[in-house]
Amino acid sequence: MKSHDTAVRVMLDAARDQGAETVWDRHAKQDPRCGFGETGLCCRHCSQGPCRINPFGEDPQKGVCGADADTMVARGLVRAIAAGCASHSGHAKHLAHALHKWAKGHSDHYPVKDEAKLKAVAGRMGISGEGMETRQLAGQLADLALKQFAEGEAPLAWAFNHLTAGRREALERLGAVPTGIENTIAEMLHRTHMGVDADPVNLLIGGIACAVADYAGSHMATDLSDILFGTPQPVASRANLGVMDAGKVNIALHGHNPVLSDLLVRAALEMEGEAGEAGAAGINLMGVCCTGNEILMRHGVPSLTHSISQELPIFTGALDAMVVDYQCVYPSLVAAASCAHTRVITTMGMAKISGAVHIEFTEENARESAQKIIREAIGAFKSRKGRAVSIPEISSEVTAGFSVEAIVGALSKLDPADPLKPLIDNIVGGNIQGVVLVAGCNNVKVPQDENFLGLAKELLARDVLVLATGCGAGAYARHGFLTPGAAEKYAGPGLKAVLSAVGEANGLGGPLPPVLHIGSCVDNSRAVDIAVAVANRLGVDTDKLPVAASAPEYKTEKAVSIGTYAVAFGLPVHLGVVPPVLGSQTVAGLLTAGVKELLGGWFIVEPDPLKAAEAIFGALQERRRGLGLASRPW
Numbered sequence: 001m002k003s004h005d006t007a008v009r010v011m012l013d014a015a016r017d018q019g020a021e022t023v024w025d026r027h028a029k030q031d032p033r034c035g036f037g038e039t040g041l042c043c044r045h046c047s048q049g050p051c052r053i054n055p056f057g058e059d060p061q062k063g064v065c066g067a068d069a070d071t072m073v074a075r076g077l078v079r080a081i082a083a084g085c086a087s088h089s090g091h092a093k094h095l096a097h098a099l100h101k102w103a104k105g106h107s108d109h110y111p112v113k114d115e116a117k118l119k120a121v122a123g124r125m126g127i128s129g130e131g132m133e134t135r136q137l138a139g140q141l142a143d144l145a146l147k148q149f150a151e152g153e154a155p156l157a158w159a160f161n162h163l164t165a166g167r168r169e170a171l172e173r174l175g176a177v178p179t180g181i182e183n184t185i186a187e188m189l190h191r192t193h194m195g196v197d198a199d200p201v202n203l204l205i206g207g208i209a210c211a212v213a214d215y216a217g218s219h220m221a222t223d224l225s226d227i228l229f230g231t232p233q234p235v236a237s238r239a240n241l242g243v244m245d246a247g248k249v250n251i252a253l254h255g256h257n258p259v260l261s262d263l264l265v266r267a268a269l270e271m272e273g274e275a276g277e278a279g280a281a282g283i284n285l286m287g288v289c290c291t292g293n294e295i296l297m298r299h300g301v302p303s304l305t306h307s308i309s310q311e312l313p314i315f316t317g318a319l320d321a322m323v324v325d326y327q328c329v330y331p332s333l334v335a336a337a338s339c340a341h342t343r344v345i346t347t348m349g350m351a352k353i354s355g356a357v358h359i360e361f362t363e364e365n366a367r368e369s370a371q372k373i374i375r376e377a378i379g380a381f382k383s384r385k386g387r388a389v390s391i392p393e394i395s396s397e398v399t400a401g402f403s404v405e406a407i408v409g410a411l412s413k414l415d416p417a418d419p420l421k422p423l424i425d426n427i428v429g430g431n432i433q434g435v436v437l438v439a440g441c442n443n444v445k446v447p448q449d450e451n452f453l454g455l456a457k458e459l460l461a462r463d464v465l466v467l468a469t470g471c472g473a474g475a476y477a478r479h480g481f482l483t484p485g486a487a488e489k490y491a492g493p494g495l496k497a498v499l500s501a502v503g504e505a506n507g508l509g510g511p512l513p514p515v516l517h518i519g520s521c522v523d524n525s526r527a528v529d530i531a532v533a534v535a536n537r538l539g540v541d542t543d544k545l546p547v548a549a550s551a552p553e554y555k556t557e558k559a560v561s562i563g564t565y566a567v568a569f570g571l572p573v574h575l576g577v578v579p580p581v582l583g584s585q586t587v588a589g590l591l592t593a594g595v596k597e598l599l600g601g602w603f604i605v606e607p608d609p610l611k612a613a614e615a616i617f618g619a620l621q622e623r624r625r626g627l628g629l630a631s632r633p634w
């Protein structure tokens, strides 16, 4: 089984019939995988290598420079964290520039949309804003945001201002305190260069600091996106390949940054007429991966597909353009489109794909570029006339857009004076046994969505509330978990009662979905915000809460970094794909046990979703007992 998504399976048959190659074919051609790489025992950090270490205790046990297995594995892991941090924070920096350029009058395209959020974020960052015009306040916040990247005074404010006092102390005690975001990334690259840091514990502490810097970047990306494009509120839409419309210009927006996609949403509305002149019934925008989450949450734009199935919409013959910015975009899209009329359009100078059409997109030329991109898609639509299309008529209803503000808003209908109280009371009383953030990617090594589905079914039935982000949220969207009906179908009696009470108080005519879509991968920061708010309200640290995280099908370096900051904040974190650390017992032991003593969080590595659910539930129960709350057996 390649995928649990029926629409994906239909399209895999179509791809095979068309003689096209997909990620699953290339995956098969990579087998058998290199055991050194899989266990982290391969180093290419200098040209005396590549060096490999024998995992069975035979020679060689050291690289040419003398680096041992512990050093090699730790170096590889922390470099992945640095790359993840660079990706999230690069995305955040792009948003900071957009806000900065508007504030300083260099671009009109990115005005502040959510003034209340601007004031709230500025307040948290220590800017009072008293008597300031919006533009002035935006300018001050953008300046402060940009300063977070360079070396500054430790600790890094955009991370530390959003943590509990206990967490700040724990990180300080460990020495895992980042200064500037880019400074921390650069230091990790320096430390992992040949002949620098060769102490696995010291390397891992550096990696944790870098993951905390990643959290700063992610939080900044969430905050600035909300300021520029609006804080998400619950919105209804659909997800899966059936959201394509043969009669319209079908444009998929793929990647991550709303700096691009939000502008395209605006431009598409203005260009409906042009599409009509080309014989189309309109422009049909759809999202892929985290860009899909961004525009779903803010505009109700339907999600097309996610992660490993990103090539498949092309084989319908109905996709006119795939517009990408950066991260998680397979270069194979160009080859997939080579036999179709689909235009693959890259937009960022730092993320080109040979063979794609490149239309450079900057904050200054945003409107013209957006129009050019849509015109290119309209051109492709015209060339599609007369060609056969085959769209699987499969899609699910979705309710998304559960920002912290939206969740607090919904809870405030139950208790306007103290919105967190109903949530806390239900956790204490046991109707909600705990909260699990299920995040991260699909990975071709796992039958698509298998772990997401298995995990959620087990946890929901045991009254565990699930929050979802990234392609995980996408998986739940495509499988109908983001609907009131899913509460009826999957939630245990306690959880169902809570979801129904909130739904009723908000006039929804049914329960809230049992899986709350809280956003893209940078929006994992929203989950941390909720945990921090609850912890502060209870007067405990985040490592005491019955809260866990899981990336059951994780793939990217960004996911490694997110998992690490979640551990740093005291959460048990499940990984459903084994990371390349088994070559070092020291490193593997620190991540799965040793770190618990230091920070309260730890990694649970378990590929089987049922066993993973049991382990996560067990961790929640351990936390419940720690707080003196009634616990339940599995």
Ligand code: BF8
Pocket (backbone or CB within 6 Å): 256, 289, 290, 307, 327, 328, 439, 440, 441, 442, 469, 470, 471, 472, 520, 521, 522, 555, 556, 558, 559
């Ligand atoms: O940042 S979940 S495949 S799209 S890395 Fe990528 Fe993974 Fe999807 Fe979003 Ni997140």
Ligand code: SF4
Pocket (backbone or CB within 6 Å): 043, 044, 045, 046, 047, 048, 049, 050, 051, 063, 064, 065, 066, 067, 193, 194, 195
């Ligand atoms: Fe080999 Fe050391 Fe160079 Fe790595 S840094 S390739 S272990 S010599």
